Amino acid sequence: MKKMRGKRCEIEQDGARGWLVVFAAFMTHLITHGIVYSYGILFLAFEDVFGTNKAEIAWIASITTGSLYLSGPLASIFLRRHGSRLVAMTGAVVSSVGCFVTLFTPNLYFMYVSLGFLTGLGYGLIFIPAVVEVTLYFKKYRALACGIAVAGAGGGAFVFSPLIEMLLDMYAWRGTLLICSALLLNCVPCALIFRNKFTTDETPRNSNYEKVQFNDISDKENDYSQKNNCDTQSAGAISECYKEKEIIIEKERQRMEIVIEKYDTFNTVIHANKEEEPEVNEKMLKDGDNVEDNASTKVGRHRCLSLSNLTLFKILRQREMILFYIAQIMFFIGFYFPIIGLPGMAIQYGIDESKAVWIISTIGISTVCGRVVLGYMADKSFMNSLFLYKVALLTSGISTAFVPLLSNFAALIIYAIIFGLSTAVMLSQTTVVLVEIVGIERMADAMGLNNMFCGIGALIGPPALGVLYDQTGSYTPPFVVSGIGIAFGGVLLFLMPCCPK
Numbered sequence: 001m002k003k004m005r006g007k008r009c010e011i012e013q014d015g016a017r018g019w020l021v022v023f024a025a026f027m028t029h030l031i032t033h034g035i036v037y038s039y040g041i042l043f044l045a046f047e048d049v050f051g052t053n054k055a056e057i058a059w060i061a062s063i064t065t066g067s068l069y070l071s072g073p074l075a076s077i078f079l080r081r082h083g084s085r086l087v088a089m090t091g092a093v094v095s096s097v098g099c100f101v102t103l104f105t106p107n108l109y110f111m112y113v114s115l116g117f118l119t120g121l122g123y124g125l126i127f128i129p130a131v132v133e134v135t136l137y138f139k140k141y142r143a144l145a146c147g148i149a150v151a152g153a154g155g156g157a158f159v160f161s162p163l164i165e166m167l168l169d170m171y172a173w174r175g176t177l178l179i180c181s182a183l184l185l186n187c188v189p190c191a192l193i194f195r196n197k198f199t200t201d202e203t204p205r206n207s208n209y210e211k212v213q214f215n216d217i218s219d220k221e222n223d224y225s226q227k228n229n230c231d232t233q234s235a236g237a238i239s240e241c242y243k244e245k246e247i248i249i250e251k252e253r254q255r256m257e258i259v260i261e262k263y264d265t266f267n268t269v270i271h272a273n274k275e276e277e278p279e280v281n282e283k284m285l286k287d288g289d290n291v292e293d294n295a296s297t298k299v300g301r302h303r304c305l306s307l308s309n310l311t312l313f314k315i316l317r318q319r320e321m322i323l324f325y326i327a328q329i330m331f332f333i334g335f336y337f338p339i340i341g342l343p344g345m346a347i348q349y350g351i352d353e354s355k356a357v358w359i360i361s362t363i364g365i366s367t368v369c370g371r372v373v374l375g376y377m378a379d380k381s382f383m384n385s386l387f388l389y390k391v392a393l394l395t396s397g398i399s400t401a402f403v404p405l406l407s408n409f410a411a412l413i414i415y416a417i418i419f420g421l422s423t424a425v426m427l428s429q430t431t432v433v434l435v436e437i438v439g440i441e442r443m444a445d446a447m448g449l450n451n452m453f454c455g456i457g458a459l460i461g462p463p464a465l466g467v468l469y470d471q472t473g474s475y476t477p478p479f480v481v482s483g484i485g486i487a488f489g490g491v492l493l494f495l496m497p498c499c500p501k
Contacts, residue, residue, distance in 0.1 A: 018137035022145050024193040025130035026152035028088070031187055032095065032123045034156020035180050036064060037364065038164040040340040041357060045173045050108050054344075057108075058466030060116050061340055066459030067120025068127060069332070072451025075128035076444050084129035088191035091129075092184055095122025099181035103174050115177070126187055128451065132444050133194050135431045142435070143385060147375015147428040154367025154420065157339075161360040315438055315446050320496045324437065325453040330489035331393060331426060332457030334482030337465045338400055338419060339363065342412065345475040351409050359409075359416050366420025371428040374421075385432050386493075392425035393490035401483025404476040 012018070043057045050057075078087045098118030105111045130149065138145040167176040315321055339360060346356035377383050399418045406412050434446045465478040 013137060013139045014141055015137070018134075018145065020193055021133050021137050022149045024190040025134050025149035026155070027190045028092075028126050028130050028187045029150055029152030030156040030159070031152075031183055032126055032156070033153035034160035034364075035099075035164075035184075036061070036068075036123070037153070037157035037339055037360065038160045039064070040343045040360065041161060041164050041168070042173065042176070043340065044343065045168055046108075046111075049173065052108055053466075053470050055463055055466035055470045058340065058462040060108075060111055061336055062459050062462040063112055063116030064120035064123070065332070065336060065462070066455045067117050068123040069451040069453075069455030069458055071121050071124030072128055072448040072455065073445075074448075075125050075451070076132075076448030078125070079129060079132060079444060083196045084133050084194035085191055085196050088126050088129040088194055089188050091122045091125025091127075092187035092191060093122070094125065095119045095187075096181045096184040098122060099177050099184060102177050122184070124451065124455075126191070128444075128448060129191070129194055131431050132447060135435065135443060136440070143429060143432045144372075144375045146431050147371040147373075147424075150428045151368045151371035151375075151424075153427060154364045154369075154371060154424065157364025157367065158361045159364070161357050161364065165354075165357050315442060315449060318438070320437060321446070323492050323496050324433075325450065327393065327489035327492045328450060328453050329457040329460075330485045330492070331396075332454045333461035333464075334397070334400060334485040335423065336458060336462050337478055337482045338403065340462060341465075341469070341475055341478060342416070345403075345479075346409070346412060348475070349407050351412075355409055359412050362413050362416035363420040366417045367424045367427070370421035370424030374425050375428055385429050386436060386496075388425055389429055389433050390490055390493040392422040393493060394487055396422035396426070397483045397485070397487025397490055399483070400486060401480050403479045403483070404474075 039061045043054075043060070046052070046057050046060075047054070075087060075091075095118070098114050098121075101118070102111055102114040105114060131146070134145050134149045135142060164176060167179060171179070342359050342363075343353075343356040346359055347353055374388065377388075396419055399415055399422070403412075403415055406415055430450060431443065431447060434450065435443050438446045461482075465482060468478045468481065469475060
């Protein structure tokens with residue numbers, strides 16, 4: 001059962017509240033990624049309005065996705081300090097404002113800042129809390145829960161592609177963006193379901209000791225003292241009580257060495273002010289706050305930043321993580337071009353525009369099915385999530401490289417299904433794979449770094465491939481380059497076992 005303690009709550013893994021968090025994360029992904037995946041349809045309208053080429057238009061998608069992912073480390077630091085709820089709510093407001101101010105754009109360059117940077121930054125501040133919250137709330141069903149949550153992105157592609165097409169016909173591009181701005185504000189109530197404080201514990205079930213949490217290490221001592229009444233026992237029992245407490249703390253030190261290094265500092269602070277405790281309690285009760293929050297606020301803020309920075313460097317020293325992040329860069333260089341380029345290529349092949357929209361919708365619904373089904377399979381003991389991840393990366397790359405050979409609607413639909421299913425694995429199982437490699441304690445920081453490297457690929461890919469299209473006048477070179485880059489990332493992942501520990 002969930003335990004409330006002041007402003008924080010401990011997590012009941014695989015419980016009912018976890019599935020409510022999954023629903024909230026699903027809806028945030030559906031709205032944010034649904035709009036991003038519909039950029040290919042919006043860009044056709046932008047080309048007519050601004051009279052620009054694909055390379056210049058592609059910078060909007062590049063800056064949006066680049067900002068989304070490059071904001072990962074920043075979002076993970078804010079997450080430790082302010083909690084998932086506040087960070088996600090801020091992201092919803094920022095992305096909505098970005099869409100809204102785009103209505104007043106005088107030129108394409110203003111759109112780079114508003115629809116590109118501001119909206120992308122907001123998406124990034126929503127994305128990290130959503131994936132981290134789901135991962136922390138589950139252990140046994142983690143892969144399934146993550147798959148369902150991020151399936152919202154595919155659901156968004158399925159829903160928003162025809163929706164954006166309809167809105168463009170009815171209200172033109174300005175009216176469409178105004179409605180998108182309003183829809184993004186629906187992420188605010190979703191964010192309210194997330195926790196107000198951040199913890200990264202995964203204590204084994206039936207554990208006989210309390211959890212040490214990043215937010216307040218001094219809780220460990222306070223909780224033990226309250227349960228065992230060390231200070232109120234007889235003189236002979238006090239020594240034994242505190243000896244037992246020291247044993248428990250030593251176990252925690254071995255499990256989370258980085259956190260426990262800060263314990264003595266907090267212990268000194270708490271005991272040095274022990275006589276002032278009644279006065280502080282009275283003051284804090286009037287303010288509606290807790291003594292523990294006041295006693296550790298100043299040191300805690302510094303710890304959140306220094307601990308996060310230390311963890312980031314430790315993650316980057318792992319060679320297998322370096323290969324993983326390079327593979328992520330290669331994947332995102334090629335990932336967005338099929339989504340942006342498929343509608344235009346289909347129209348160039350003589351396929352009706354109304355049918356071309358459904359190619360993107362097919363990617364979306366395939367992604368939904370893939371993320372849920374493959375997420376369920378990944379939780380089974382016989383399934384290796386990392387191996388599944390590698391195979392999916394190779395499959396998506398090879399299939400993308402052969403897209404130029406497909407010239408009819410049926411063939412493109414088949415590709416859309418394969419691309420949707422294969423990319424579903426990468427986009428839904430990233431957090432699961434990261435937990436396998438770096439552990440649950442470092443997962444939030446590893447995810448922040450992952451998003452940063454994904455952002456590098458997303459920032460480079462769309463404009464570079466757009467220039468390649470403008471120079472050649474053909475969709476063949478961009479699709480081939482995209483496919484080879486994605487497949488190369490898969491090859492790198494197969495080399496991970498060769499890395500020394």
